[in-house]
Amino acid sequence: MLSKIMTALRGKANETGQAVVDSQALRILDQEIRDSEHHLKQSKTELARLMGQRQLNSNKADTLEGKISELEKSAEAALDKGEEALAVEVAERMVAMQDELDAERNIVSEYDASIENLRGAIRNTENQLRQLKQQVSVVKATESAQKAQSAVAARHSGQNSAMGSAMESLERIRERQQLNSAQMQAAEQMAAEESGSSLDARLKAAGIGANDRKAEDVLARLKAKKNTPQA
Template sequence: MNIWAKMITALRGGVNEAGEAVVDSQALRILDQEVRDAGEELKRSKDSLAEIMARQKLAEEKCKQLQKSIEEHEGYALKALEKGDEKLAHEVAEHIAGFENNLTMERESAQNFAQSVEQLRAAINQAEKNIKRLKQQVDTVKATENVQKAQVAVAERHSGSDSKMRTAMESLERIKERQALKDAQIKAAGELAQTTGDESLKSKLEAAGITTSGSSADDILARIKNKKSPE
C-alpha cells in the first residue's frame, strides 16, 4: 500500500472515529428519538388494526344480510313451487345461488380479516411490551448518566478542594511558624531586659559600698554562736 492509500485510509478512520464520537455524545437524544419513532410505528399499526377490524365487521354484516336474503328467497321459491310455477322457482333458485356464492366469499374475507386482526393484535401487544421495557431501560440509562455526571462533578470539585485545602494548610503552618518565632523573640527580649537590669543594680550597690554577695564564713560562725544556749 503506497503512502497516498495509507493517508486516505487514515482520513477515513478519522472520519469514522469523529462520527462515532458524535453518535456517542448524542446517544441519549438518538435513543429518545428511536423510542418516539417506535411509538409512531405502533400508532400506525393500531390504526391499521382498527381498519382491518372495521373491514371484518363489514364482511360479517354482509354475511348476515346475504344469509337473510337466502332464507327470504328460499321462502319465495317454496311458494312458487306450491303454486306449481317451476320456472319462477328456478329463477329464484338462481338468485339464491348468487347469494350463496357471495356469502362464501364474504365468509372467507371475514375469516381472513379475523386472522389478520388476531395476528396484528398479538404483534401490537408484544410491541407495546417491548416499547414499555425499552422506555424503562432508557429511564435507567438516563438516571445512570445523571448519577455519573454528578459523580464526575463531585470528584472534580473534591480534587480542587483538596488542592485548595493543601494550600490553605501550608499557609496556616507558615503563619503558626511566624507566630511561634515572634513569641520566642518576645520572651528572649524580656529575659534579656531582666538580666541587664539586675546587673546594673548590683553595680550601683557595689559602688555605694553595699555588698550584694552572700554571707561570709565569719558571719555564719557568729550567727551559730549566738544561737548556742549558755551552759
C-alpha cells in the first residue's frame, strides 16, 4: 500500500511538473534559444582563439623555413671554400630545424582541421537557430491568435450567460406582476361580495329587480300619458 501511495505521489509530482513546463513552454523555449546563442558566441570566441594560435604557429613555421634556407646557403658557401666540417655542422643544424619545422607544420594542419570542424558546427548551429527562430515566431503568432479567439469565445459565452440571466429576470418580473394582478382582482371581488354590489349586479344581469331609469324611458312614458284620452 505504501509503495502505491509513493508511486501516486511521484505521478502527481510528474503531472504537476509537466503542467508547469506546458504553461511556461514559450518562456522556456526563449531561454533555450538564448542559451544556444550564448554557446554559439562561445564557439565563435574559441574559433577566433584557434585561428590566432594557428597563425602564430604558421608564422613560426615560416620563420624556421626562412632560417633553413639561409643555413642551406651557408652550407653551400662552406663547401665552396672547402670548409666541409663547417658545412656538416650547418647541415646538422638544418636537420634539427627541419624537425622543428615539420612539427610546426603538423600543428598548423591540426589547427586547420579543428578550425574547419568548428566552422562547420557554427554554420549548422546558425542555420538551426535561424530556422528555430522562424518557427518560434510562427508559434508565438499562433499562440496570440488562439488567446484572442479564446478571449472572444469567453466574452461571447459571458454575453450569452448575461442574456440568459436577463431573460430569467424578465420572466420573474412578469410572473410577479401577473400574481399581483390576480391578487388585486381577488381582493376587488371579495370587497364587492361583502358590500352586496356583486349580488345586485348579478340580479340586474338576470333582469331581476329595479332597472336603471333612462331618459328615453321617461320621455316615452310622458308621451304615452299625453296621448291617453282624458275621461
